[in-house]
Amino acid sequence: MDRIYVALDLEMTGLDPRKDDIIEIGLVQFRNTEIIEEFTSLVHPRMPIPLKIEQIVGISQSEVDTAPNFRSLMGQILRICRDHPIVAHSVSMDMRFMQRAGMLVNNLPVDTFELASIVLPGIGRYSLESISEKLGVSLNQAHRALPDARATMQVFLQLLDQARNWDTLLIEEIARVTMGSSWPLAHVFNDLAEERRSHSLFATTTRQSQAAERFAAEALGPALEPHEHITPPDPEQVQELLGPEGPFAHALAAYENRPQQLDMAKAVSEAFGIPTHLLVEAGTGVGKSLAYLVPAALLASQNDIRVVISSNTINLQDQLFAKDIPDVRETLGIPFRAAILKGRANYLCRRRLDTLRNGHQINPEQTGGLVKILAWDHITTTGDRAELILVDEEQTLWQQVQSTPETCLADSCPYQRQGRCFFNQARTKAERAHILVVNHALLLLDLVMDNRLLPQYDYVVIDEAHHLEAAATDQFGLQIAQRDVLGFLTSVYYESGGLPGGLLSRIPVVYQHPSVSKEHQAAATKLIDTITEAVQAAQKRTFDLFNTLQAFTNEQAEVIQGRAGFERNIPLTNGQRVQPSWSAIEITWEELSIPMRRITKGLEELNSDIEEMDITEVPEMDELLQLLKITVMRGNEILVGMEHVLLSPEDNDVTWIAIGREEGEISLCDAPLHVGQLLREKLFEQKASVVLTSATLQTNNSFRYIEERIGLDEPIELALDSPFDYEHAVLLYVPKNIPEPNEPNYQHTVEEALIELCEATEGRTLVLFTSNSQLRRTYESIQSPLEERGIVVYGQNFDGSRRQVLDHFKSTERAVLLGTRSFWEGVDIVGEDLTCLVIARLPFSVPTEPVFAARSQTFEDPFNQFYLPEAILRFRQGFGRLIRSNTDYGFVCVLDKRILTKSYGKMMLQSIPKCTARMGPLSSLADLAKRWLDPRNRARLES
Secondary structure (H helix, E strand, O other), X not given: OOOEEXXXXXXXXOOOOOOOOEEEEEEEEEXXXXXXXXXXXXXXXXXXXXXXXXXXXXXXXXXXXXXOOHHHHHHHHHHHHOOOOEEEOOHHHHHHHHHHOOOOOOOXXXXXXXXXXXXXXXXXXXXXXXXXXXXXXXXXOXXXXXXXXXXXXXXXXXXXXXXXXXXXXXXXXXXXXXXXXXXXXXXXXXXXXXXXXXXXXXXXXXXXXXXXXXXXXXXXXXXXXXXXXXXXXXXXXHHHHHOOOOHHHHHOOOOOOOHHHHHHHHHHHHHHHOOOOEEEEEOXXXXXXXXXXXXXXXXXXXXXXXXXXXXXXXXHHHHHHHHHHHHHHHHHXXXXXXXXXXXXXXXXXXXXXXXXXXXXXXXXXXXXXXXXXXXXXOOOOOOEHHHOOOOOOHHHHHOOOEOOOOOOOHHHOHHHHOOOOHHHHHHHHHHOOOEEEEEHHHHHHXXXXXXXXXXXXXXXXXXXXXXXXXXXXXXXXXXXXXXXXXXXXXXXXXXXXXXXXXXXXXXXXXXXXOOOOHHHHHHHHHHHHHHHHHHHHHHHHHHHHHHHHHHHHHHOXXXXXXXXXXXXXXXXXXXXXXXXXXXXXXXXXXXXXXXXXXXXXXHHHHHHHHHHHOOOOOOOHHHHHHHHHHHHHHHHHHHHHHHHHHOOOOOOEEEEEEEOOOOOOEEEEEEEOOOHHHHHHHHHOOOOEEEEEEOXXXXXXXXXXXXXXXXXXXXXXXXXXXXXXXXXXXXXXXXXXXXXXXOOOHHHHHHHHHHHHHHHHOOOEEXXXXXXXXXXXXXXXXXXXXXXXXXXXXXXXOOOOHHHHHHHXXXXXXXXXXXXXXHOOOOOOOHHHOOEEEEOOOOOOOOOOHHHHHHHOOOOOHHHHHHHHHHHHHHHHHHOOOOOOOOOOEEEEEOOOHHHHOOOHHHHHHHOOOOEEEEEOHHHHHHHHHHHOOHHHHHHHHO
């Protein structure tokens, strides 16, 4: 490639081009590996540099105070950049800043983030640092403009070298599907294709064939042959294996002798042996994964049966499958087989990909997604969508290539006959696995579908079991938004540039077959026209319905909870349905349902007609028939679902209108009022042994609440304390003179307390909120005062994604992190990065949330029987964020004195591990925290 490129990197005061400024620029002009010219300069901004930017970038305000302004540098920048393509990491951000200044308006942007997501699928993280490390590119001074620009150049060149190793057919295909596209990377792949042609490198020892060989050669093992009589694991043997003299003590570098782990492993073994159900609350640090995996592996391998392990989060799934299970297999020396199975829609259907790649139109925003999938298809051995990074519009492309039961041709599919169907391969592995890892959603969907998704099993471990009821609620409910209805209609028919698209545009080719009479063609054309008219009518009436729903929600504004911009809900109670304005909704729904039914009925007629014609010569005939069936099914699902919510909800259902967080999009929602009976009938009465475990299952030292919620009768119960020494590691402080949350001056007092506390602890503080609105007010109030004290404040949804703010918090020496619900659990910050935890408010659920409100009405004493147990479980989860290892220590503050003044406060305090506890004036908070975090004072404070 002889093209000249310019690598660009900018450092800015923030990420908003409308108000933030450039503080440093780095440029590297290069051709192939030759650097032609470099340029870098600090830039004087029109605004002060925020402290968090100083911390991340390492550029101080004093350095830029004497720097040239951006306008004075424009000549040098233009001389280097000219009309060359601009290479940058996440290039759109840099280009927006440059174009705001009127520069690089016509330069082609080349994004190394996007290129890396095509060339290196499945690496997990795509920051410049992560990719540089993966490729062995030196990045000595990250977050400085010129070093980052140099690294970007090297990353770009290495990614091109990786792509040069691709099969010629793949390079040519990508060049073909992107030809004439406005996709910025199209020219890169066209250059690669031209380069390959000019060197006559048409060798076809391809990545595709290599991947296919690996795919086919992967050992599946024999089918399981369960023993007639089950031999359970010996509880004493299991304890010896995990004990201080056992193989795990010698094999695992971080092994610790944990009596609680041995107790849990024994209980799991005994539950498998009886068999019966078991509830195990295992505090932080017990090591519950090994405690259930060892007996599960022994039970499965000794009897050639299957044990299912279900988790709620992807992180735990990955940890189990990639680390814990291999550790158990290697340490025990037992060659048991393990597999991970996800929902069918997570797997690529290669036959559907063939349909997409063979000329069907996609919009420019989806071109990059198609290229990602094509390149990934040549190397993946799993077809698991998790290996791909699809963003924005690219994500909708996945729906056209994912595996679905409706589009599956089974034995008629060439990929299945060749053993190259990803879902079938995953299913076969699952059927032959002793340990099968799934998530709660798939486990529950299998129950709903009468065990038609998962291979047969009688033993299951449900980790993160405190999420089981919520997962069942989500799985058994439905949500239909305006975009879902319009998406269905567009899949049937749309026009673009005066040309028809969608399913109906593909039907006429069938009727052009010579064997079809003109009368038959005319009848089919008339039917297609009728469906087309119905689609157009339905589109208009969809807008009418959702506009009517919008008007209804505006009218009911007084019952909408929360501030603008955050999710709100309106329960559809009998009282709501007799409002005068509700009749308008019923009328507009009836008007929409008429063309919707006409569409599904017309598609059913087309499907029947085409099936009866039995024409085999038309390409993609099977695909068209399958697509007709799936479209009809989807249309009927929308019809039935919307009618169910709007006109005929069942007695055990909760229905509501949800107003989305971002653009106020309205959705019609439904969820079951009770899930316990279904879980009892489908799970607990059908399986020999179900082990449910979590760090938080008890309320008021009892399992009764969780048992009632999930329909579990008389299980074995075991509560295991954490092995960590909380009494010496944690001081819990509650200010007794702080206003209660509903009293005047509460919010201001919280803000002032946090400023003083975080200064005393030098940051290293996680603050947990129960609402987005309080987090936002607090963030806006404490950010400047703390930055003046040299402490950075990171806010969830303000400073990046959940992962990004966590990474920034861990890597910044003096920092505070503000988080809401998703930070109350699943956050694992070990060591001195986190030494102070603040719970701003006791975590009671919003009482007007539709499902919560409806369920509360089923209790005689809703507060004590429902509100309080839910809050206790969440409070325990939040408290557990601080101590994550036996060497951790820290300070916990609860800025809600109801924990002292209300009768339920004692129950909350008794629910957490015993620690050093104090209450006193707010004025003592900061000093006490500072003294506790000084090891020299801790012993005195404990007494």
